[in-house]
Amino acid sequence: MNLLETYIFGRIFRMFVASLVPVLAIIWITQVLGRINLVTDSGQSIGSFALLATYMLPMLIPVVMPFAVAIGVTQTMQTMNTDSELAVVDAAGASRSTLYKPPLVLAVILCAVSFSVDNFLEPVSRHGMRQTIAATYADLLSSVIEEKTFRKIDDGLYVQISERVQGRVLRGLFVADSRDPNFDMVYYAREGAVDEKGGTLVMKDGEIHRKRKDGEVSVIHFDSYSFDLSDLSAARGQATLKATDRDIFFLLDPDPNDEYYKERPNDFRAELHRRLTDWFFPVTFALISLMMTGAAHSHREQRLNPLIGSLFIAFVYRWIAFYLANRVENGVGEPWPLYAFLIATNALMIVAIWRSATHLGRRSLVPGLVDRSLALYGRIAAPRGGKEGAR
Known part of the structure; x- marks a missing residue:
């Protein structure tokens, strides 16, 4: 030029x-x-x-x-x-x-x-x-949940924890699961932990409140309960x-x-x-x-x-x-x-x-x-x- x-x-x-x-x-x-x-x-x-x-x-x-x-x-x-x-x-x-x-x-x-x-x-x-x-x-609970705050993990699934301690241990768990159209599930546990793969939430010393659509409520006490997260973790962890x-x-x-x-x-x-x-x-x-x-x-x-x-x-x-x-x-x-x-x-x-x-x-x-x-x-x-x- x-x-x-x-x-x-x-x-x-x-x-x-x-x-x-x-x-x-x-x-x-x-x-x-x-x-x-x-x-x-x-x-x-x-x-x-x-x-x-x-x-x-x-x-x-x-x-x-x-x-x-x-x-x-x-x-x-x-x-x-x-x-x-x-x-x-x-x-x-x-x-x-x-x-x-x-x-x-x-x-x-x-x-x-x-x-x-x-x-x-x-x-x-x-x-x-x-x-x-x-x-x-991908790691749904051990890292994404803040203390004393409700978090939406999936449609109809909410989680709250009172305290996060060393490792993957969580204290004061509250899980509300309304994904099933037939009934609502509410989980309370004193303590819980997520496995290393992020596929299972193991809760200890808690209760399960199961409420049907007709209003009937059943309460189950457990010493240990496993909540499956594998499908949810895989779906959200895969691009x-x-x-x-x-x-x-x-x-x-x-x-x-x-x-x-x-x-x-x-x-x-x-x-x-x-x-x-x-x-x-x-x-x-x-x-x-x-x-x-x-x-x-x-x-x-x-x-x-x-x-x-x-x-x-x-x-x-x-x-x-x-x-x-x-x-x-x-x-x-x-x-x-x-x-x-x-x-x-x-x-x-x-x-x-x-x-x-x-x-x-x-x-x-x-x-x-x-x-x-x-x-x-x-x-x-x-x-x-x-x-x-x-x-």
């Missing part, structure tokens, strides 16, 4: 970073706070929480990055137009490629980053996050890998014996086509921004703010792509409309930018339509405003 292109590239990159970091931080903090129960409910250390937060970051980067590209390119080009830099570039006879090359080069680089994160880093982080959560909740947790190689050639794949094969199909299209969003959003701001224009023109227009088109584009991918996931659509939409919209934007660059239309197609709509609205609203003023 020449000196001018390097200058434009630097300005766009700085604006891109300035847009990416705060937006990414806000969304990241919001997502992380949604997992704060990992600390409050499970008694885990802040280190486990920080590890989980780190795992969540790669999931957000490919989503936020294209919008940061749109903001960076649009804001930079609009600022250059306000400072008459675009007019100077046109007057100097510089090629339009001088303006278009820097944002497109940045977008291509970010496409490579997005593809790498989406297909290689994100599946690993998702897998690690699920393993962390599963390991946290289920979904389509979003798999790498690109698994999606290209899924294991037919995978349990989740056998249950929801369309999820893997939709995820594959999403991975093959989402990585191109930085280029698409850069084209949207160039279509809105790639030509110099007078400050006296009545125009919609280019940043609002660019983000609006970007959000609509993202929503349509998400909708088409969801149709594949739900088994009601084929993947080819997703690719057709991607190719058609990018081709349309390239044509609009080419018209502006060759001066077939001084302004790009979409901004021209928006500006003409605003001008028409102004002509319609002006007489009405005049009549109201006369009154």
Whole structure:
């Protein structure tokens, strides 16, 4: 790149970073706070929480990055137009490629980053996050139950302990089990312990209160009683890998014996086509921004703010792509409309930018339509405003 292109590239990159970091931080903090129960409910250390937060970051980067590209390119080009830099570039006879090359080069680089994160880093982080959560909740009683606090272990199963002593010994146990629709069970015990595998709770010197639906209550005193937790521990201690947790190689050639794949094969199909299209969003959003701001224009023109227009088109584009991918996931659509939409919209934007660059239309197609709509609205609203003023 020449000196001018390097200058434009630097300005766009700085604006891109300035847009990416705060937006990414806000969304990241919001997502992380949604997992704060990992600390409050499970008694885990802040280190486990920080590890989980780190795992969540790669999931957000490919989503936020294209919008940061749109903001960076649009804001930079609009600022250059306000400072008459675009007019100077046109007057100097510089090629339009001088303006278009820097944002497109940045977008291509970010496409490579997005593809790498989406297909290689994100599946690993998702897998690690699920393993962390599963390991946290695997030991249901010896580590996750706080003293003198009711904790929900499963739907209809609550546990409280009065004191935790050295080892895996618990004192003052109270267990309420209403998972069986025919009766409710309440267990009291002076002392108990969880075996090392976390599959059995052994209670000593206690009572069982069994209440039927008709109100009949039976009380049984025991010296020792074993409460089975093996199914519950196994279910919560095992991480289920979904389509979003798999790498690109698994999606290209899924294991037919995978349990989740056998249950929801369309999820893997939709995820594959999403991975093959989402990585191109930085280029698409850069084209949207160039279509809105790639030509110099007078400050006296009545125009919609280019940043609002660019983000609006970007959000609509993202929503349509998400909708088409969801149709594949739900088994009601084929993947080819997703690719057709991607190719058609990018081709349309390239044509609009080419018209502006060759001066077939001084302004790009979409901004021209928006500006003409605003001008028409102004002509319609002006007489009405005049009549109201006369009154």
